[in-house]
Amino acid sequence: MKRFEGKVVLVTGAASGIGLATAVEFAREGATVVASDLRQDDLDAAYAEVSAERLAIECRVQDVTQHAAWTDTVQAIVARHGRLDVLVNNAGGGEFATIETTTLEQWRAVNAVNLEGVFFGMQAAIAVMKESGGAIVNNSSITALVGEPMLAAYSATKGGVRAMTKAAAVDCARRGYPIRINSIHPGYTQTKLVATALESLGERADEFAAAATAKIPVGRLAEPIEIARPILFLASDDASYMTGAELVVDGGYVAE
Numbered sequence: 001m002k003r004f005e006g007k008v009v010l011v012t013g014a015a016s017g018i019g020l021a022t023a024v025e026f027a028r029e030g031a032t033v034v035a036s037d038l039r040q041d042d043l044d045a046a047y048a049e050v051s052a053e054r055l056a057i058e059c060r061v062q063d064v065t066q067h068a069a070w071t072d073t074v075q076a077i078v079a080r081h082g083r084l085d086v087l088v089n090n091a092g093g094g095e096f097a098t099i100e101t102t103t104l105e106q107w108r109a110v111n112a113v114n115l116e117g118v119f120f121g122m123q124a125a126i127a128v129m130k131e132s133g134g135a136i137v138n139n140s141s142i143t144a145l146v147g148e149p150m151l152a153a154y155s156a157t158k159g160g161v162r163a164m165t166k167a168a169a170v171d172c173a174r175r176g177y178p179i180r181i182n183s184i185h186p187g188y189t190q191t192k193l194v195a196t197a198l199e200s201l202g203e204r205a206d207e208f209a210a211a212a213t214a215k216i217p218v219g220r221l222a223e224p225i226e227i228a229r230p231i232l233f234l235a236s237d238d239a240s241y242m243t244g245a246e247l248v249v250d251g252g253y254v255a256e
């Protein structure tokens with residue numbers, strides 16, 4: 001019996017990077033997975049690679065910043081599968097900018113996806129999980145724990161995710177809802193997000209990348225699968241006594 005057989009899992013931001021690896025890993029472990037992201041063509045391209053495995057992955061267009069889209073998505077999952085067992089609030093992004101150079105537009109855009117999206121997601125999932133039970137994993141970052149000068153707004157949202165996870169987790173536990181909610185805190189991971197942010201630095205990209213890598217004790221960035229597996233752990237019964245916790249997966253970055 002696979003670990004997630006019979007479970008229904010929603011992963012947001014699942015057309016790329018950590019979300020893609022997480023959705024595939026859940027499906028390989030027996031789950032029925034709804035993989036959501038902004039664009040159908042990105043989802044189709046992402047999952048074409050694993051189509052031969054015949055995994056139970058359904059792709060769905062969903063913008064996590066849209067409240068109504070959350071209600072529609074969760075209702076559609078429950079109508080089709082009768083349940084939602086796991087939500088991974090993974091969609092996110094951000095641009096390099098310091099506290100002085102961050103524009104109001106950038107601030108609002110990153111808050112809408114990284115923080116408000118997670119707020120909407122938790123509300124929608126808790127509404128259906130409070131009777132049947134479930135697990136929520138929120139993708140935060142090491143920037144919730146240490147200062148990264150070039151990620152001012154991004155860090156603020158990730159700190160918000162960390163704190164909101166704890167508030168929601170203890171509230172659900174105290175109310176007797178059988179729901180566990182935890183945050184994961186990846187260090188730098190080889191994804192489109194990092195590649196795009198580095199590109200924006202132009203000729204300073206190599207210098208920044210070398211300095212960031214030098215701060216990682218294991219000496220390299222993570223692969224998306226190395227974040228996906230700890231996400232599955234948090235969502236699994238192996239983590240049955242974990243709620244409101246923060247799991248740091250960063251090659252030793254914040255330990256030093």
Ligand SMILES: NC(=O)c1ccc[n+]([C@@H]2O[C@H](COP(=O)([O-])OP(=O)(O)OC[C@H]3O[C@@H](n4cnc5c(N)ncnc54)[C@H](O)[C@@H]3O)[C@@H](O)[C@H]2O)c1
Pocket residue numbers: 012013014015016017018019036037038062063064065090091092093113139140141142185186187188189190191192193194
């Ligand atoms: N890569 C890293 O170094 C790193 C480190 C710590 C945390 N994280 C977090 O991991 C998560 C995944 O990032 P990634 O590195 O895999 O990046 P990525 O760019 O590869 O994937 C992010 C996905 O989120 C989707 N997305 C963006 N806005 C969305 C919206 N409004 N609605 C739905 N989907 C949306 C994108 O289309 C993309 O497919 C993010 O929350 C990110 O902050 C990444």
